[in-house]
Amino acid sequence: MMRTRPLKVALLGCGVVGSEVARIMTTHADDLAARIGAPVELAGVAVRRPDKVREGIDPALVTTDATALVKRGDLDIVVEVIGGIEPARTLITTAFEHGASVVSANKALLAQDGAALHAAAEQNGRDLYYEAAVAGAIPLIRPLRESLAGDKVNRVLGIVNGTTNFILDKMDTTGAGYQEALDEATALGYAEADPTADVEGFDAAAKAAILAGIAFHTRVRLDDVHREGMTEVTAADFASAKEMGCTIKLLAICERAEDGASVTARVHPAMIPLSHPLASVRGAYNAVFVESDASGQLMFYGPGAGGAPTASAVLGDLVAVGRNRLGGTTGPGESAYAALPVSSMGEVVTRYHISLDVADKPGVLAQVATVFAEHGVSIDTVRQQGKDGEASLVVVTHRASDAALGGTVEALRKLDTVRGVASIMRVEGE
Known part of the structure; x- marks a missing residue:
């Protein structure tokens, strides 16, 4: 009644x-x-x-x-x-x-x-x-908090900011530069007059902290989330991504370590294969991919703002x-019983795409390969193009820790034959 x-x-x-x-x-x-x-x-x-x-x-x-x-x-x-x-x-x-x-x-x-x-x-x-x-509007928190309460969630991977997805999608599909795509997003009302919270990843990082806390029954604060913006993504990065059969998205990634003893939460641009469902998310839409033991892979998609x-x-x-x-009752409250430690970004393991500007002369590739080997980072593929004494060297690695990759890049910058590190991009979703 x-x-x-x-x-x-x-x-x-x-x-x-x-x-x-x-x-x-x-x-x-x-x-x-x-x-x-x-x-x-x-x-x-x-x-x-x-x-x-x-x-x-x-x-x-x-x-x-x-x-x-x-x-x-x-x-x-x-x-x-x-x-x-x-x-x-x-x-x-x-x-x-x-x-x-x-x-x-x-x-x-x-x-x-x-x-x-x-x-x-x-x-x-x-x-x-x-x-x-x-x-x-995407039903996401309640499914994580209630529908999957009997399951073990291992990974949450998603596009949780419509502004950045619109910008990156425009760069991908039209060849526009970052500023041009941002200007269009602003004109259409997708970006604020000050877009810092979106393009520097602050908005997505807050959402990642919330999702990680619910998914892993662990308290995860904003300060625990590694954050990188997408303002440095270039047309050259998209060209490299396309050569690998990938596109670039700003991703929020929350995951358990392989041994289940810790969790990580991070936000950064990443290359993802065109075969991954998140690669087809266009415009200002959001989508979140959830991986769990019993349910397998689930995807939630829809308008993420407005x-x-x-x-x-x-x-x-x-x-x-x-x-x-x-x-006369209440719904589910905080579930933080697992109290798993939140690991640093250095412990994250993934693949990497590194673009180097190098001298175009014999022995350069061997020097670069030696640096990777000394830091325990295995190389998957190498592509080199040279002209007028300068060359571009693109290295894609096998899975390695972020700390190992950081040490590798630091050592590469000290080589006389390396003019500069043009870009570093993580490769996810494989």
Whole structure:
């Protein structure tokens, strides 16, 4: 039977995502009530600019005092879509203390202080849900947290930032340079005026920390994630990738060590074979590839950002939290029982593509091969092109540790015959 007293929901933030959440709550009110078992009432909206016209929202609900809103004591659910660390962190914990569960899309805060937020939710007997924090509308966190709870996840490999995927896809398919592709992304609204968080990998790193923590039942913070941006990727890198039957993507990679005793989380550009499902992900779309013992390989694909897609994930969490509220229970909280150590990037083992500018004379290849051998890095293929006393030498290695590769590159730079290291690219997904 339908409960007549509505669940009261407060909305913190009413920008692109928040306004879509409010719109869907209104236009789909009957469906949401049927799915939850009670009507849902928008009880307040905290904003920074109260004078802005917000279509479909009663101005009487709008306030600039977010603290007073979450302290009301009669709220059932607080939806936080303001982003950033503060005041979001304080508002969320205050909401727990005053009896409300929380639905959040705040990847930066969850990556930095997820453990503390989960502890606050548990202490107050409330829910903390955050499907919208990673990959927009794509159902990913709940499958990892619930559907695969009986399985052992070994690897999560994905494209989790639409802006960078759009840029790299344009470079790949049109031959555009980085700046040209970025300018187009900005003009189309895929990139912010300041794209640093996206192109330098900060956004993807926060998402990688969240995914690794859930997948491996281990606390992984943003500081644990190795991060490299994609601003140095060039047309020459794409040309080399195509010669290898690959393309280039900015990947978030979370994986267990082969012995299962530790985990790593990293974000960086990488070459992946065209045969891999992630290679065909185009435009601003996201996709995440999950590998587990029992389920094998799973792929989640869809729009990873935008008002409506992200709001869809928020509303999915709102329905789940609302059902828990009516049932007098809570959903799954933090699972960090495994407490596996997070290894450094130096312990990561993968293949590498290294492009060197060298002198075009006899003996150079032998010198380079000797350096690789001295550092325990096995060479798979070598390609050399020379002209007018200069040459380009491309080396693709077998699997080696990042530390061994780093030592190799440092030694190569000291050779008189090596003019410079043009690029280093990891090769993944094989």
